[in-house]
Amino acid sequence: MTLDYLLDAANWSLTSPDGFPQRILEHLGYTFLALVIAAVIAFPIGLLIGHTGRGALVAINLGNAGRALPTLGVLMLALALVGIGLVPVTFALVVLAIPPILATTYAGIQSVADETVDAARGVGMTEAQIAWRVEVPIAMPIIIGGLRNASLQVVSTATIAAYAGLGGLGRYLFDGLATLQYDKVVAGAIVLAVLAVAIDLALAGAQRLLVSPGVDGRGAGNRPTTARPAGRPAGAG
Amino acid sequence: MNELWSYLETNGGNVLTALLQHIWLALLPVAIAFVLSLPLGALAHRYGPVRHVALTTGSVVYTVPSLALLLLLPGILGTSVLDPLNVVIALTLYSLALLVRTTADGLDAVDSTVLQAATAMGYRPLRRWFAVQLPLAMPVILTGLRVATVANVSMVSVAALIGIGGLGQLFTRGFQLGFYLPPIIIGLVLSVTLAVIADVLIVALQRGLTPWSRAGAR
Numbered sequence: 001m002t003l004d005y006l007l008d009a010a011n012w013s014l015t016s017p018d019g020f021p022q023r024i025l026e027h028l029g030y031t032f033l034a035l036v037i038a039a040v041i042a043f044p045i046g047l048l049i050g051h052t053g054r055g056a057l058v059a060i061n062l063g064n065a066g067r068a069l070p071t072l073g074v075l076m077l078a079l080a081l082v083g084i085g086l087v088p089v090t091f092a093l094v095v096l097a098i099p100p101i102l103a104t105t106y107a108g109i110q111s112v113a114d115e116t117v118d119a120a121r122g123v124g125m126t127e128a129q130i131a132w133r134v135e136v137p138i139a140m141p142i143i144i145g146g147l148r149n150a151s152l153q154v155v156s157t158a159t160i161a162a163y164a165g166l167g168g169l170g171r172y173l174f175d176g177l178a179t180l181q182y183d184k185v186v187a188g189a190i191v192l193a194v195l196a197v198a199i200d201l202a203l204a205g206a207q208r209l210l211v212s213p214g215v216d217g218r219g220a221g222n223r224p225t226t227a228r229p230a231g232r233p234a235g236a237g
Numbered sequence: 238m239n240e241l242w243s244y245l246e247t248n249g250g251n252v253l254t255a256l257l258q259h260i261w262l263a264l265l266p267v268a269i270a271f272v273l274s275l276p277l278g279a280l281a282h283r284y285g286p287v288r289h290v291a292l293t294t295g296s297v298v299y300t301v302p303s304l305a306l307l308l309l310l311p312g313i314l315g316t317s318v319l320d321p322l323n324v325v326i327a328l329t330l331y332s333l334a335l336l337v338r339t340t341a342d343g344l345d346a347v348d349s350t351v352l353q354a355a356t357a358m359g360y361r362p363l364r365r366w367f368a369v370q371l372p373l374a375m376p377v378i379l380t381g382l383r384v385a386t387v388a389n390v391s392m393v394s395v396a397a398l399i400g401i402g403g404l405g406q407l408f409t410r411g412f413q414l415g416f417y418l419p420p421i422i423i424g425l426v427l428s429v430t431l432a433v434i435a436d437v438l439i440v441a442l443q444r445g446l447t448p449w450s451r452a453g454a455r
Binding site: 002064065067068069070071072073074076077079080152155156159160163173174177182185186188189190192193196197200 | 297299300301302303304305306308309311312318384387388390391392393394395397398399404405408409411412416417418421422424425428429432433436
């Protein structure tokens with residue numbers, strides 16, 4: 001049956017190198033590494049562009065261009081240029097994650113009302129204080145929305161790591177297709193889908209913790225709103 | 238550069254076939270989803286519970302990785318893994334998830350006094366919907382259509398991983414040839430160009446459909 005592989009306890013063994021726990025950990029590892037690198041690069045740039053208003057066109061166009069890039073093509077290009085291994089895979093995933101993070105950070109900072117920024121300046125805050133203590137907290141729902149989008153794409157695309165000879169959940173998909181074991185393919189696809197939904201829910205939870213109650217309306221007794229800018233659905237994989 | 242041209246000279250036919258398949262596989266789902274999203278978006282706009290169900294389902298669908306969906310659909314539909322129908326259905330679901338939301342948002346944004354004025358002028362509900370409500374909601378709806386189209390054009394490539402045509406085949410071809418650059422670069426350039434052209438066409442369509450947005454930028 002198609003669910004045999006998923007429900008076989010032997011495939012859930014903690015010690016097996018091809019078991020689900022090991023593959024999930026590998027998958028999360030690739031995802032986390034790429035997201036951290038992308039955030040370290042994209043967040044400060046988005047913050048700077050949003051705060052100064054300089055280079056806005058770059059941020060907007062980069063966001064659009066990122067959506068148009070086929071993930072598989074970027075990975076193949078990276079593999080062809082850098083060679084097989086973790087470096088090109090991470091490179092491709094970082095390239096995918098930067099546009100949504102940068103574009104939404106910019107959009108979030110930019111959407112902060114001018115009056116609010118003027119008021120902060122009026123009470124004597126420095127530019128850095130305005131950015132960190134006024135703009136970032138107010139823009140937080142939108143910024144996390146971008147991070148959720150980026151993480152979805154990276155989680156899905158990390159499947160391709162297996163195509164480049166690494167591990168992760170993509171192993172089940174490609175190995176299963178190669179050996180015509182459809183139950184293995186289904187198992188990999190289901191675990192991948194559940195992982196993607198779980199990560200998205202975890203970040204939605206983080207959003208509640210990180211966003212000030214005064215910003216999303218919880219503090220004022222309003223209904224909470226979840227900001228979720230339109231991106232593209234989970235990319236390759 | 239020379240390598241690119243010589244690859245095109247010897248494989249021009251294959252590249253063209255892949256391009257045409259790509260256009261077909263990317264745009265057909267957008268067209269289907271667009272037609273379906275108008276009534277569904279109208280229902281979501283009008284009835285709160287419908288909206289809640291549609292948007293929640295939509296965001297879950299949106300979260301499922303495309304490769305996973307492409308591989309799960311054959312088991313659910315009984316189709317072959319290699320059937321292009323899986324790609325069309327998967328991309329239609331993603332586009333629909335996005336377009337129902339933007340259609341509902343677009344209809345929400347129409348000023349209710351405008352609708353009252355139309356009613357007062359004697360517009361019956363159906364005519365009012367097509368002649369007043371829908372055109373005024375169009376800019377928001379078309380923004381969603383742009384996002385869905387560009388996303389589809391880039392996502393179709395994934396289908397090549399499971400052996401279905403489109404420009405993604407050029408990427409897997411480059412992989413099989415030991416990371417041979419020409420097909421990879423040609424695939425990337427064509428895919429991005431296609432996305433840009435589709436985007437520009439929808440913007441042109443939007444200008445044609447909503448002449449008032451240019452006339453009075455107040």
